[in-house]
Amino acid sequence: MDELTLSDELAGAGGVATTDVAEYALWLGDDALILSQQLGWWISRAPELEEDVALGNIALDLIGHARSLLHYAGTASGRTEDDLAYWRTEPEFRSAWLFEQPNGDFGHTIARQLVASVYLFELYSRLRASSDATLAAIAEKSLKEVDYHRDHAVQWILRLAGGTDESRRRITVALADVWPYVDELFRDEPLIDRLEGVAVRPSTLRPAFDDVIVGVLSEAGLQTPAGFIASGGGRRGSHFTTMGYLLAELQVLARQHPGASW
Amino acid sequence: MTTPADLTAVTEPSPDERQFDDLIAADSRIEPRDWMPDAYRKTLVRQISQHAHSEIIGMQPEANWITRAPSLKRKAILMAKVQDEAGHGLYLYSAAQTLGTPRDEMTEALIAGKARYSSIFNYPTPTWADMGAIGWLVDGAAICNQVPLCRASYGPYGRAMVRICKEESFHQRQGFEILLELMRGTDAQRAMAQDAVDRWYWPALQMFGPPDDASPNSAQSMAWNIKRFSNDELRQRFVSMLVPQAEVLGVTLPDPKLRLDEETGQYEMSEIDWTEFNEVLAGRGPMNAQRLQRRRDAHEDGAWVREAAAEYARKQAAAREVAA
Numbered sequence: 001m002d003e004l005t006l007s008d009e010l011a012g013a014g015g016v017a018t019t020d021v022a023e024y025a026l027w028l029g030d031d032a033l034i035l036s037q038q039l040g041w042w043i044s045r046a047p048e049l050e051e052d053v054a055l056g057n058i059a060l061d062l063i064g065h066a067r068s069l070l071h072y073a074g075t076a077s078g079r080t081e082d083d084l085a086y087w088r089t090e091p092e093f094r095s096a097w098l099f100e101q102p103n104g105d106f107g108h109t110i111a112r113q114l115v116a117s118v119y120l121f122e123l124y125s126r127l128r129a130s131s132d133a134t135l136a137a138i139a140e141k142s143l144k145e146v147d148y149h150r151d152h153a154v155q156w157i158l159r160l161a162g163g164t165d166e167s168r169r170r171i172t173v174a175l176a177d178v179w180p181y182v183d184e185l186f187r188d189e190p191l192i193d194r195l196e197g198v199a200v201r202p203s204t205l206r207p208a209f210d211d212v213i214v215g216v217l218s219e220a221g222l223q224t225p226a227g228f229i230a231s232g233g234g235r236r237g238s239h240f241t242t243m244g245y246l247l248a249e250l251q252v253l254a255r256q257h258p259g260a261s262w
Numbered sequence: 263m264t265t266p267a268d269l270t271a272v273t274e275p276s277p278d279e280r281q282f283d284d285l286i287a288a289d290s291r292i293e294p295r296d297w298m299p300d301a302y303r304k305t306l307v308r309q310i311s312q313h314a315h316s317e318i319i320g321m322q323p324e325a326n327w328i329t330r331a332p333s334l335k336r337k338a339i340l341m342a343k344v345q346d347e348a349g350h351g352l353y354l355y356s357a358a359q360t361l362g363t364p365r366d367e368m369t370e371a372l373i374a375g376k377a378r379y380s381s382i383f384n385y386p387t388p389t390w391a392d393m394g395a396i397g398w399l400v401d402g403a404a405i406c407n408q409v410p411l412c413r414a415s416y417g418p419y420g421r422a423m424v425r426i427c428k429e430e431s432f433h434q435r436q437g438f439e440i441l442l443e444l445m446r447g448t449d450a451q452r453a454m455a456q457d458a459v460d461r462w463y464w465p466a467l468q469m470f471g472p473p474d475d476a477s478p479n480s481a482q483s484m485a486w487n488i489k490r491f492s493n494d495e496l497r498q499r500f501v502s503m504l505v506p507q508a509e510v511l512g513v514t515l516p517d518p519k520l521r522l523d524e525e526t527g528q529y530e531m532s533e534i535d536w537t538e539f540n541e542v543l544a545g546r547g548p549m550n551a552q553r554l555q556r557r558r559d560a561h562e563d564g565a566w567v568r569e570a571a572a573e574y575a576r577k578q579a580a581a582r583e584v585a586a
Binding site: 033037040041043044045046047048049050051052053056057059060063064066067070081082085086105106158159160162163164166167170249250252253254257259260261262 | 318321322325328329330331332333334335336337338341342344345348349351352355390440443444447448450451556559560563564565566567568569570571572573574577
């Protein structure tokens with residue numbers, strides 16, 4: 001439970017983010033926040049108790065990452081993590097569409113987890129070398145956790161692909177449904193040009209991501225899905241169609257009591 | 263005609279029984295491989311599985327607020343708490359399994375509506391303050407009930423309870439803190455907190471079960487060192503813990519007759535409305551149907567996943583056998 005309290009280091013004690021670094025921290029923080037919000041729904045609804053615990057753990061890790069990142073982003077504008085999570089409007093969020101995809105069935109959640117955790121693992125591996133000490137520290141801590149998330153997703157991909165005909169059919173459909181949202185994760189926006197040495201250039205992560213994915217899917221005897229590429233646009237504030245509902249639920253209580261503390 | 267010798271043959275305990283009785287008399291632990299009377303085993307399975315089911319059903323009232331928790335810190339704490347409850351369910355099912363009842367059987371009984379779980383979880387959680395009231399009152403009552411169970415004579419149960427009680431006491435403090443924050447907040451927050459205390463106080467007192475003179479299973483459980491204190495003793499203990507805490511919070515406990523009798527040191531309180539308790543127990547509480555339906559849905563929606571995992575494990579084992 002101590003982990004639920006931000007350590008000074010991760011809270012960026014003494015470190016104030018510039019506007020551009022804050023914007024980048026919002027990319028990462030919003031991805032983690034939105035995914036955590038989605039996974040939290042599973043607690044009490046998972047296929048078995050062990051998965052209530054596992055998905056709950058992952059959601060908890062992600063909300064920890066989100067808090068560190070949003071806290072740091074807020075230092076640029078004098079806002080708290082909660083100001084950013086609860087009081088921004090949809091166009092002010094910076095999450096990518098992958099994280100905004102609905103939970104669907106357990107197969108869809110696992111397909112989304114596979115993409116998210118492999119991407120985040122590659123991202124945090126490299127972000128540890130960021131010239132921004134706070135981002136580097138957050139990446140260092142998060143990497144260990146994301147490694148476990150990746151293992152969890154891979155194990156389930158193998159089980160579902162190698163289990164019954166029904167589970168194989170479902171995970172195949174789920175991967176195909178999630179795949180259009182992979183591309184956006186690796187797009188270099190103009191912000192990245194201004195953060196040389198601080199941010200990780202998304203396009204540079206793609207080869208490592210593809211290698212891992214190809215390895216996992218071939219072990220599972222599955223094809224890498226092909227198909228359309230979604231427009232995306234989350235980094236510029238244009239979100240997937242279900243985002244408004246997600247934010248309405250996330251923010252409803254806080255917004256009923258402006259100025260209240262909890 | 264019965265001779266004294268025949269009587270001895272009937273009433274003389276077997277060596278197994280004598281050993282069991284000696285262990286109980288010495289306040290020692292009974293372990294899974296030890297001989298135990300059928301009724302002892304049955305009582306434990308009933309109690310432990312009910313407790314496990316309560317943890318699992320008890321996730322729902324709080325899970326109701328995970329997606330809407332009003333700050334990221336509260337959201338994280340709430341997720342951790344509900345996740346702990348799943349963990350408690352797992353330890354307890356494992357403890358019950360050591361008595362020879364498989365988890366599947368217990369799960370089936372739960373979703374078929376044949377197994378009991380704590381009635382308290384059949385009440386709804388319409389506001390955020392319910393997260394505070396559940397922690398403070400429901401977890402608080404659970405702790406009073408459960409701390410003595412850490413010394414329960416059956417080893418695996420007692421040991422599971424030690425771990426569970428540590429986490430429960432953390433949960434209770436979190437609940438208290440939620441209410442404290444609300445009571446220090448706006449008028450709307452204070453009203454929300456008092457309303458939740460009003461709704462949860464009596465159901466929490468009912469968690470200790472019927473008064474001692476109407477509790478059919480208590481005497482045997484006490485003789486077997488499964489239960490250590492009577493329902494009414496525990497209820498008193500709970501109320502005497504609540505009164506000073508309510509003062510710190512600034513909430514009013516909704517019992518106008520509540521008063522400390524200086525002579526006996528006991529709290530006097532209003533009659534508990536057992537009619538309502540019995541209605542909820544009989545399945546006619548506000549959320550009984552929804553709680554079971556949600557568990558049934560999760561179980562049925564997840565069936566294909568569990569089947570896949572079982573089939574995958576079977577194939578892996580078969581492949582290993584071929585390789586060996």
